[in-house]
Amino acid sequence: xxxxxxxxxxxxxxxxxxxxxxxxxxxxxxxxxxxxxxxxxxxxxxxxxxxxxxxxxxxxxxxxxxxxxxxxxxxxxxxxxxxxxxxxxxxxxxxxxxxxxxxxxxxxxxxxxxxxxxxxxxxxxxxxxxxxxxxxxxxxxxxxxxxxxxxxxxxxxxxxxxxxxxxxxxxxxxxxxxxxxxxxxxxxxxxxxxxxxxxxxxxxxxxxxxxxxxxxxxxxxxxxxxxxxxxxxxxxxxxxxxxxxxxxxxxxxxxxxxxxxxxxxxxxxxxxxxxxxxxxxxxxxxxxxxxxxxxxxxxxxxxxxxxxxxxxxxxxxxxxxxxxxxxxxxxxxxxxxxxxxxxxxxxxxxxxxxxxxxxxxxxxxx
Amino acid sequence: xxxxxxxxxxxxxxxxxxxxxxxxxxxxxxxxxxxxxxxxxxxxxxxxxxxxxxxxxxxxxxxxxxxxxxxxxxxxxxxxxxxxxxxxxxxxxxxxxxxxxxxxxxxxxxxxxxxxxxxxxxxxxxxxxxxxxxxxxxxxxxxx
Numbered sequence: 191x192x193x194x195x196x197x198x199x200x201x202x203x204x205x206x207x208x209x210x211x212x213x214x215x216x217x218x219x220x221x222x223x224x225x226x227x228x229x230x231x232x233x234x235x236x237x238x239x240x241x242x243x244x245x246x247x248x249x250x251x252x253x254x255x256x257x258x259x260x261x262x263x264x265x266x267x268x269x270x271x272x273x274x275x276x277x278x279x280x281x282x283x284x285x286x287x288x289x290x291x292x293x294x295x296x297x298x299x300x301x302x303x304x305x306x307x308x309x310x311x312x313x314x315x316x317x318x319x320x321x322x323x324x325x326x327x328x329x330x331x332x333x334x335x336x337x338x339x340x341x342x343x344x345x346x347x348x349x350x351x352x353x354x355x356x357x358x359x360x361x362x363x364x365x366x367x368x369x370x371x372x373x374x375x376x377x378x379x380x381x382x383x384x385x386x387x388x389x390x391x392x393x394x395x396x397x398x399x400x401x402x403x404x405x406x407x408x409x410x411x412x413x414x415x416x417x418x419x420x421x422x423x424x425x426x427x428x429x430x431x432x433x434x435x436x437x438x439x440x441x442x443x444x445x446x447x448x449x450x451x452x453x454x455x456x457x458x459x460x461x462x463x464x465x466x467x468x469x470x471x472x473x474x475x476x477x478x479x480x481x482x483x484x485x486x487x488x489x490x491x492x493x494x495x496x497x498x499x500x501x502x503x504x505x506x507x508x509x510x511x512x513x514x515x516x517x518x519x520x521x522x523x524x525x526x527x528x529x530x531x532x533x534x535x536x537x538x539x540x541x542x543x544x545x546x547x548x549x550x551x552x553x554x555x556x
Numbered sequence: 557x558x559x560x561x562x563x564x565x566x567x568x569x570x571x572x573x574x575x576x577x578x579x580x581x582x583x584x585x586x587x588x589x590x591x592x593x594x595x596x597x598x599x600x601x602x603x604x605x606x607x608x609x610x611x612x613x614x615x616x617x618x619x620x621x622x623x624x625x626x627x628x629x630x631x632x633x634x635x636x637x638x639x640x641x642x643x644x645x646x647x648x649x650x651x652x653x654x655x656x657x658x659x660x661x662x663x664x665x666x667x668x669x670x671x672x673x674x675x676x677x678x679x680x681x682x683x684x685x686x687x688x689x690x691x692x693x694x695x696x697x698x699x700x
Contacts, residue, residue, distance in 0.1 A: 247593060270597060272589035 211435075219431035220438055221407035227297035228408075228438075229445035230290055231400070236446045237287045237453075238393070242386065244280040252332065254378040256371045259334035260472040278457045284326050285464050286453045288487045291319050299518075300539060302527040303406040306417045306426070309519040311399035316516045318392050321385055326485065328381035331374060337466060339473035340482040342377070343369045344492075351501035368475065404428070409527035416525045483554065490546055493553030605700040613638065613697065618654040623700055627651045628688060629661075630699060633672055640699045641674045642686035652685070661685070 201207045220228070251270060253262040266273035295315065298304060304312035331342045346369065349359040365372030404426030407414065417426065432438060456463055464486075468479045484492050491508055498504040514521070522535070529536050562570075604624050613619045613632045620629050620643060627643040629652070641661075643651050650665035660677060661670040669677040674685030691698040 247590070250594065271592035271595065273593060275589055276593055 215435035215439075216433050218434040219428045220405055220434055221428045222431050223408050223411055223414075224405070224432065224438065225408055226441065226445060227293075227301070228405070229442045230294040230297065232442035233445050233449050234287065234290050234294060235393070237283060237290060237449060238389070240450075241280060241283050241287065244276050244283065245382065245386075247276045248280055249382060254332070254374055256334060256374055256473070259332060259374060263333045263335075275457070278461055279453065280329075282453055282456045282461075282464065284329060285485075285487075286449060286456075287322060288326065290449060291322055292487075295319060296543070300529060300536075301406070301409055302522075302529075302532070302535075304519040305522070305525070305527055306403075306406060307419060308399070308403055308406060311396065311403065312519045313516060314392055314396040314399060318389065318396060320512075321389050321392065323487070325381060325385050325389070326487070328377040328385065330485065331369070331377045332381065333469070334374065334473045336468040336471040336473055336477075336479050337482070338469075339369055339475065340468070340478055341484050342373065344482065345484065345488070346373070348495065348501070348505065351505055353502065370475075406527075409529065414528065416527055419525075486550065486554070489550040489553035493549045493556060496553075496556065497549075605698055608697045608699065610692070610695045610697055616656065616659075621699075623688060628699070629654070630690065630697060631672055636692070638690045638692065638697055639673060640688035640690045640697075641670075642688065644685075645681055646676075646683045646685065647679070647681040 198207065248266065251262055251266045251273070253259060263277065266277050268274075298312070298315070327342075327345060331338045346360060346363045349363065350356040352359060361367060363373075363376075364370070365376050402425065405428065406426070407428065409416075466483070468482065471479070483489065494508055495501055495504040498507065526532055606621055606623050606628075608619060608621060608630060613630055615632050615635050618629050618631045620627060622628070623642070628640060629643040630638055630640040631654070632638055645652055645663035645665065645668050647663060647666055647668050650663050652661040652663050652668075652670060655662050659672055661672070661674075662668070663670075663679065663681065666680050668679035668681040670681070670685055671677055674687055676682075676684055688699050
């Protein structure tokens with residue numbers, strides 16, 4: 191123990207770590223009634239960390255060229271010791287991140303945590319969600335399987351419905367008229383450098399917003415009162431709340447373990463859950479496999495485009511919905527946060543989830 | 557609440573030891589696949605033997621090839637007399653080149669000179685080039 195104390199003393203006189211610990215961890219108080227949904231931010235940080243680690247490891251052997259990409263992934267899966275584990279952790283991890291992101295956003299929406307001058311916390315989170323979707327889309331192409339090729343062909347074809355510039359947008363996305371080596375190069379650069387850099391920057395800004403403005407308390411219980419906003423900046427304090435460390439860190443750790451257990455359970459017991467048969471055949475630009483479908487989290491968008499008679503209307507509806515969600519804190523300005531006192535919002539919320547699930551299931555079986 | 561025989565300090569120490577033990581096991585469990593994943597794979601052929609067509613090495617000329625993942629060279633000094641050597645300089649690992657006019661090997665990095673048999677003639681190399689066995693089998697040279 192004395193060695194630990196010596197190290198802490200050494201750091202303390204240089205960086206004031208004890209003061210930092212007292213202010214930012216043990217002295218940082220969270221709302222007394224904070225619940226398990228608040229751990230999803232920490233869960234996502236851990237999952238993104240794992241994605242970055244496994245992604246870097248995959249880069250050691252992956253070759254971003256149409257002639258070698260599929261073979262290099264097979265080499266990782268079959269020849270490299272534990273290559274299958276790294277690849278599966280990465281591929282399954284992407285799906286688990288989407289689940290955690292959806293739960294995080296849905297809980298924030300339900301508790302109206304975006305209210306009380308937290309517009310930029312929500313907006314940065316919403317952009318992060320879209321960026322994660324972009325990472326999923328670009329990563330999907332990299333194994334250069336039939337699934338990769340045709341799912342990307344369908345996804346990059348959608349902007350073609352935009353009048354005047356549609357064709358140009360599709361060619362720009364693909365780097366040519368069809369999905370080819372140029373597309374793989376673009377998607378690879380975006381997936382391993384461009385988007386992760388943006389993601390890290392945005393995560394930093396998101397955390398800054400959360401920390402600077404203060405945690406929004408859960409809007410439940412008889413003691414809860416809607417915050418009264420002062421005409422100046424205010425950090426929302428929680429006197430008498432629970433310490434971030436060790437109390438909430440333990441809860442965060444438990445939830446992180448739960449999500450990692452879920453991820454490992456899929457990797458070990460249901461490794462093909464997110465992989466249809468076409469994911470195990472090399473890409474063939476001349477043979478479209480029957481019934482090609484996007485990943486489950488893009489099914490709603492895929493089916494929406496099919497519902498409307500005109501693809502442009504479908505794209506417009508999607509764009510309008512996403513813009514509405516992005517700007518929700520600027521639109522929903524009322525101070526009330528308690529779900530019981532927001533029946534219209536809760537009805538739309540429940541219906542929205544049901545419609546999302548229904549359209550996705552429809553898309554899957556259509 | 558009943559009074560406990562275990563003091564808070566003992567409880568804290570126990571928790572810290574347990575957390576460190578669990579953390580240690582988990583770190584080891586994660587480190588092993590990582591170490592295996594990054595371990596070198598496919599370093600050369602398993603038997604360590606390389607076959608080269610005899611006509612690829614004319615008299616007085618050399619032929620460079622890979623042996624167990626490292627550069628090597630074979631020289632036909634006089635008709636039918638073949639010498640195979642590691643092409644990695646024993647000084648700092650640069651690859652030697654053949655100076656046909658002088659009949660010796662030169663390391664371009666720091667000027668190390670080796671005879672056609674791999675012996676040090678000058679410069680900083682501390683030891684001769686590693687020699688590799690050569691068997692002539694009809695039109696084939698079997699090296700390694």
